[in-house]
Amino acid sequence: MFKNTRSEVRAVDGLSFEVYRGETLGLVGESGCGKTTVGRTLLRLEEATGGEMMFEGANVTRAGGQQLKDYRRKIQVIFQDPYSSLNPRMTIGEIIAEPMLVYKLVPDRKAARGKVAELLTQVGLFEYMAERYPHELSGGQRQRVGIARALAMQPSFIVCDEPVSALDVSIQAQIINLLEELQQKYRLTFLFIAHDLAVVRHISDRVIVMYLGKVMEIADRDTLYADPQHPYTKALLDAVPIPDPALEAKREYRVLGGEVPSPLNPPRGCVFHTRCPMASEECKMVIPELREVRSKHYAACIKL
Amino acid sequence: MSTAATAIPYKVPKRRHPAVLFMTQQPLGAAGLVVILVMAVCAAFAPWVAPYDPLAVDYGGMLSRPSPEHWLGTDSFGRDVASRIIYGARTALAIGFIASFLGCTAGAVIGVASAYFGGKTDLIIQGLMDVLLSFPIIVLAITVVAVLGNYVVLGIDVNLIIAISVPMLPRVERVVRASALAIREMPYIDAARAAGYSHTRIIFRHIVPNVVAPYLILLTAFVAQAILAEASLSFLGLGVTEPTPSWGLMLSGAAADFYQQAPWMIVFPGIAISLGVFAFNLYGDSLRDWLDPKIKL
Numbered sequence: 001m002f003k004n005t006r007s008e009v010r011a012v013d014g015l016s017f018e019v020y021r022g023e024t025l026g027l028v029g030e031s032g033c034g035k036t037t038v039g040r041t042l043l044r045l046e047e048a049t050g051g052e053m054m055f056e057g058a059n060v061t062r063a064g065g066q067q068l069k070d071y072r073r074k075i076q077v078i079f080q081d082p083y084s085s086l087n088p089r090m091t092i093g094e095i096i097a098e099p100m101l102v103y104k105l106v107p108d109r110k111a112a113r114g115k116v117a118e119l120l121t122q123v124g125l126f127e128y129m130a131e132r133y134p135h136e137l138s139g140g141q142r143q144r145v146g147i148a149r150a151l152a153m154q155p156s157f158i159v160c161d162e163p164v165s166a167l168d169v170s171i172q173a174q175i176i177n178l179l180e181e182l183q184q185k186y187r188l189t190f191l192f193i194a195h196d197l198a199v200v201r202h203i204s205d206r207v208i209v210m211y212l213g214k215v216m217e218i219a220d221r222d223t224l225y226a227d228p229q230h231p232y233t234k235a236l237l238d239a240v241p242i243p244d245p246a247l248e249a250k251r252e253y254r255v256l257g258g259e260v261p262s263p264l265n266p267p268r269g270c271v272f273h274t275r276c277p278m279a280s281e282e283c284k285m286v287i288p289e290l291r292e293v294r295s296k297h298y299a300a301c302i303k304l
Numbered sequence: 305m306s307t308a309a310t311a312i313p314y315k316v317p318k319r320r321h322p323a324v325l326f327m328t329q330q331p332l333g334a335a336g337l338v339v340i341l342v343m344a345v346c347a348a349f350a351p352w353v354a355p356y357d358p359l360a361v362d363y364g365g366m367l368s369r370p371s372p373e374h375w376l377g378t379d380s381f382g383r384d385v386a387s388r389i390i391y392g393a394r395t396a397l398a399i400g401f402i403a404s405f406l407g408c409t410a411g412a413v414i415g416v417a418s419a420y421f422g423g424k425t426d427l428i429i430q431g432l433m434d435v436l437l438s439f440p441i442i443v444l445a446i447t448v449v450a451v452l453g454n455y456v457v458l459g460i461d462v463n464l465i466i467a468i469s470v471p472m473l474p475r476v477e478r479v480v481r482a483s484a485l486a487i488r489e490m491p492y493i494d495a496a497r498a499a500g501y502s503h504t505r506i507i508f509r510h511i512v513p514n515v516v517a518p519y520l521i522l523l524t525a526f527v528a529q530a531i532l533a534e535a536s537l538s539f540l541g542l543g544v545t546e547p548t549p550s551w552g553l554m555l556s557g558a559a560a561d562f563y564q565q566a567p568w569m570i571v572f573p574g575i576a577i578s579l580g581v582f583a584f585n586l587y588g589d590s591l592r593d594w595l596d597p598k599i600k601l
Contacts, residue, residue, distance in 0.1 A: 043494075044498075068500065072499060072500030076499075079494070085492050098501075
């Protein structure tokens with residue numbers, strides 16, 4: 001009687017990458033390119049419709065029960081919005097202590113309180129803030145609480161989903177420095193999702209560039225910023241303004257034409273061909289494979 | 305010329321007691337609360353407040369008009385109307401509160417579960433709620449009473465309470481489900497899920513505390529509905545039975561036959577019902593404004 005015409009959005013498609021222990025992998029791309037979906041899938045907040053996720057040698061794509069619990073203890077998340085990522089009805093102390101009590105990382109509430117104080121100091125807050133409610137703190141302070149909550153689980157891998165894009169620039173630097181400091185101290189691995197190229201450049205060891213749910217380019221940070229191969233990465237880096245008005249006025253613009261196509265109806269062949277300055281007829285036919293164009297430098301473009 | 309800025313004396317605003325704030329910002333709600341408290345005191349201390357035994361029959365003083373002895377007159381059995389109204393507050397409040405609490409709590413639990421689990425569970429529950437919602441409150445209550453009959457425990461008709469709370473359930477369920485749906489999408493719920501907490505912990509520790517405000521507001525608002533439903537059912541002879549004093553019951557039976565000779569038999573219980581319902585509605589409305597932080601000054 002009712003015909004349900006369902007259209008499918010492939011937010012992320014054919015994505016394959018590795019994160020090495022102790023590194024920071026940056027993930028950049030425009031809004032709506034699927035960066036967050038990648039993070040949420042890793043956290044098992046979304047279920048992958050296909051493919052596999054391996055974590056420390058174990059397949060966790062469909063893990064359940066105890067295996068999933070073990071996985072969740074090792075992988076944590078820091079969210080973009082420091083205002084809605086903390087439960088407004090719990091005190092800061094309760095928020096940070098909860099994972100420790102649930103996973104019995106501390107023997108009792110008293111020990112948890114001590115550990116909360118320790119974590120608060122570590123992220124640059126004060127012990128007395130444990131009694132406060134989230135709305136009594138500023139955005140930067142709340143983000144620090146989010147970091148402390150993630151650390152409370154003693155994870156080895158943290159997905160940072162745009163952790164600084166909702167903060168003032170001065171606070172951004174503080175949070176980035178804090179993240180780097182904690183990474184050194186606890187040998188953490190980060191997947192750092194962001195759209196701010198400068199921030200990603202600062203913190204990442206390697207960078208993945210995404211466009212419309214697909215990987216365009218993967219390379220070491222320095223290689224990628226100095227010598228981008230993929231036309232999309234080039235365009236993305238060109239869009240960054242030069243912090244010098246004289247130079248900025250003189251430089252030549254290579255602005256991408258058009259809009260990001262709808263993921264409901266992605267272009268055939270290479271998803272970028274509709275906006276690519278190098279595109280030819282062939283690009284509409286062939287879906288480019290991600291291949292090593294230089295040593296340890298991968299790009300998905302048939303022209304390279 | 306001195307360039308140093310003079311420190312502006314900053315006066316720390318005095319924090320007034322929340323009760324005082326409520327009274328100044330919500331005067332109507334405070335008035336409603338006063339009426340509710342008077343009703344509650346009457347109900348709790350009825351034997352001391354009431355001038356007569358509400359069940360004492362006096363065939364010598366039937367249908368006597370309001371006088372210094374009987375402030376609100378007597379009914380066709382010579383029973384003191386004022387005392388019956390005071391004892392009637394007991395029935396009204398007990399049934400009102402218990403029915404509202406049961407209906408709202410059951411509705412809230414189902415609403416949160418429906419929102420949290422979503423999918424098929426949500427679809428089936430919402431279908432059932434649609435069925436219940438398609439009946440007006442009184443019609444559904446009458447049906448439930450007719451099916452269950454009377455079952456009195458400790459002087460309270462349990463089935464009457466169930467009959468009144470059943471029609472509330474879907475109404476509360478809808479509102480609570482809507483707020484729970486909004487809460488479920490908050491990043492802190494994602495954080496809790498990513499931490500691998502159990503469903504029970506996420507529901508009771510993270511979602512429920514955030515839907516308490518609408519629940520409390522509905523709870524007070526539905527006390528008024530429950531009082532009205534109890535009065536209506538008793539009036540129709542389906543609720544509280546004689547000789548238990550009940551406002552709705554006082555309006556039916558003999559009162560309808562004698563209203564021309566003894567209008568006080570109808571007027572005063574009627575005022576009691578209206579005042580009680582009005583007070584709870586006023587209080588419920590102002591509580592809603594009060595608990596919404598966006599409206600607060």
